Amino acid sequence: MKKYRWRYGVVSGLALVCMISGLKTDVLAAGKKTGRTGADIIAKAEGSMKAVESIKITVDLIGSEGTGTAKGKETVENGTASEDSEGAQDTEILGNGEEDELTGETEENKEKEEGGEEALDEEEAQEEEGEEAREENADEIDAYFDDSVFVGDSIMLGFRNYAMKRQDTFLSRMNFLAAGSFSANNALWDVGEESVHPVYQGEQRQIWDSISMMGSKKVFIMLGMNDLNITGLEGSCEIYQELIGKIKESNPDVEIHIMSMTYILKGEDVGKLENNTIREFNGMLKEMAEGNGWGFVDVAEALADENGDLAAEYCSDGFAHQNPEAYDVWVSVLRKYAGEHLE
Amino acid sequence: MKRKGKAAVCVFATMAVLLGGCGGNGSEAPAAEVSSEAVEVQETVNAKPVKDIYEEIKQSVELYSPVEMADSFISNYYGIVPEKLEEYVFVMSEEATSAETIVIMKVKDEADVESISAALQVVVDEKSAEMEDYLPEQFEIVDKSSVKTKGNYVYLVISESADAIIGIIENGI
Numbered sequence: 001m002k003k004y005r006w007r008y009g010v011v012s013g014l015a016l017v018c019m020i021s022g023l024k025t026d027v028l029a030a031g032k033k034t035g036r037t038g039a040d041i042i043a044k045a046e047g048s049m050k051a052v053e054s055i056k057i058t059v060d061l062i063g064s065e066g067t068g069t070a071k072g073k074e075t076v077e078n079g080t081a082s083e084d085s086e087g088a089q090d091t092e093i094l095g096n097g098e099e100d101e102l103t104g105e106t107e108e109n110k111e112k113e114e115g116g117e118e119a120l121d122e123e124e125a126q127e128e129e130g131e132e133a134r135e136e137n138a139d140e141i142d143a144y145f146d147d148s149v150f151v152g153d154s155i156m157l158g159f160r161n162y163a164m165k166r167q168d169t170f171l172s173r174m175n176f177l178a179a180g181s182f183s184a185n186n187a188l189w190d191v192g193e194e195s196v197h198p199v200y201q202g203e204q205r206q207i208w209d210s211i212s213m214m215g216s217k218k219v220f221i222m223l224g225m226n227d228l229n230i231t232g233l234e235g236s237c238e239i240y241q242e243l244i245g246k247i248k249e250s251n252p253d254v255e256i257h258i259m260s261m262t263y264i265l266k267g268e269d270v271g272k273l274e275n276n277t278i279r280e281f282n283g284m285l286k287e288m289a290e291g292n293g294w295g296f297v298d299v300a301e302a303l304a305d306e307n308g309d310l311a312a313e314y315c316s317d318g319f320a321h322q323n324p325e326a327y328d329v330w331v332s333v334l335r336k337y338a339g340e341h342l343e
Numbered sequence: 344m345k346r347k348g349k350a351a352v353c354v355f356a357t358m359a360v361l362l363g364g365c366g367g368n369g370s371e372a373p374a375a376e377v378s379s380e381a382v383e384v385q386e387t388v389n390a391k392p393v394k395d396i397y398e399e400i401k402q403s404v405e406l407y408s409p410v411e412m413a414d415s416f417i418s419n420y421y422g423i424v425p426e427k428l429e430e431y432v433f434v435m436s437e438e439a440t441s442a443e444t445i446v447i448m449k450v451k452d453e454a455d456v457e458s459i460s461a462a463l464q465v466v467v468d469e470k471s472a473e474m475e476d477y478l479p480e481q482f483e484i485v486d487k488s489s490v491k492t493k494g495n496y497v498y499l500v501i502s503e504s505a506d507a508i509i510g511i512i513e514n515g516i
Binding site: 154155157158161162164165167172175179180181194195196199200201202203204316317321324 | 410412413415416419420421422423435436437438439440462465469472473474476477
């Protein structure tokens with residue numbers, strides 16, 4: 001019977017790997033959602049903790065009662081049921097005074113599991129520390145946006161209105177140059193009857209002029225939604241760069257922070273306006289930002305679901321526009337970004 | 344008999360006063376001016392605070408995620424100096440896909456009514472340009488709207504329920 005003992009080890013190992021993998025997926029999902037709402041994180045964390053407890057109970061039973069086979073069998077049944085009979089044989093092994101060695105194996109797995117728990121705890125602790133640090137520096141973080149202007153299209157317009165509704169917060173100090181249908185392409189147009197430049201001081205102006213008038217020190221810019229179908233990926237990137245060049249030309253000391261273009265709902269593609277293209281576009285924007293010493297704020301991923309589409313819970317119009325819960329996430333992402341960039 | 348005598352004196356005196364008031368061409372014009380001023384004063388007395396009018400609108404019409412904009416908003420973006428206004432509400436929808444806008448402004452000096460109207464026309468033009476090739480239904484709503492004035496009041500309503508809202512404003516100012 002002893003010859004089957006290695007199989008028990010394999011069975012137990014496989015079972016635990018399966019369970020730990022399941023747990024890891026949960027943890028990763030929770031981690032991915034860190035930039036979202038507190039409620040999401042709590043819900044995920046609770047789920048993960050239940051999984052941890054469940055595994056711990058299983059491991060404890062295997063280790064302490066010496067009935068590893070029973071629990072091993074139970075676990076294996078969830079994975080590879082063919083090992084069942086050998087599990088039964090292992091019961092005999094246990095009865096033959098082999099538990100020390102066996103216990104040693106399960107203890108090892110238990111240690112691994114505990115190691116996994118520790119990693120999880122460490123990750124959570126780091127996140128908590130980050131939150132605490134952000135709370136300690138809250139005023140500095142909020143002040144980071146005092147001389148900033150947010151440039152964009154109707155998605156940004158939604159953020160402007162969200163900010164206007166929260167006048168008792170730091171958001172009231174942000175400036176905006178946002179207009180529906182605005183794009184990197186039409187931002188380069190002269191002011192005219194057809195142009196949609198954001199209005200500032202009572203009239204449409206090209207954004208580099210408005211930025212000069214505002215005396216902004218930081219420009220956060222999110223465009224592309226109205227560009228991809230006009231100039232495609234490469235062309236839109238070139239136009240984007242040209243526009244930033246215009247801003248820098250008039251405002252050489254201004255800091256540029258590109259914000260990733262947010263995704264649209266699954267299945268709502270319009271020509272090149274689809275999520276894989278947007279993902280690629282964001283990658284190109286990130287490279288462009290890094291290559292020029294500009295910042296890059298990734299809001300899109302924080303709002304994405306597990307498939308990389310705009311999460312339905314954040315969409316307000318069944319397409320691409322976003323609700324206040326989405327803008328809560330924006331604020332969270334922006335404050336985290338500010339915390340990382342405080343001098 | 345004494346009572347009848349007193350009554351006759353009163354009637355005579357009243358008629359004399361009334362006839363005196365009507366006498367002469369020169370007195371007719373001032374009487375008309377007084378009447379006009381009185382109407383205007385009466386209107387001002389009856390006008391409700393614009394915040395109350397807005398509350399009434401909210402009670403009567405379902406607005407689409409309204410956001411009341413602050414002084415900094417109207418001055419930064421539309422160049423309207425808040426100090427020129429006795430009171431105002433400037434409401435836009437929080438949703439970028441809705442053009443709904445309600446603005447009621449009571450201007451301190453009637454001389455500024457024209458410039459405030461021009462500033463609100465910028466709002467109309469802005470919304471119109473944004474919606475034209477994007478959301479045709481919203482564009483139609485914007486297209487039907489216009490800046491209106493009445494005395495020291497300037498107002499703008501861009502809404503599906505514009506008629507009802509305008510009715511409430513007209514009754515309130």
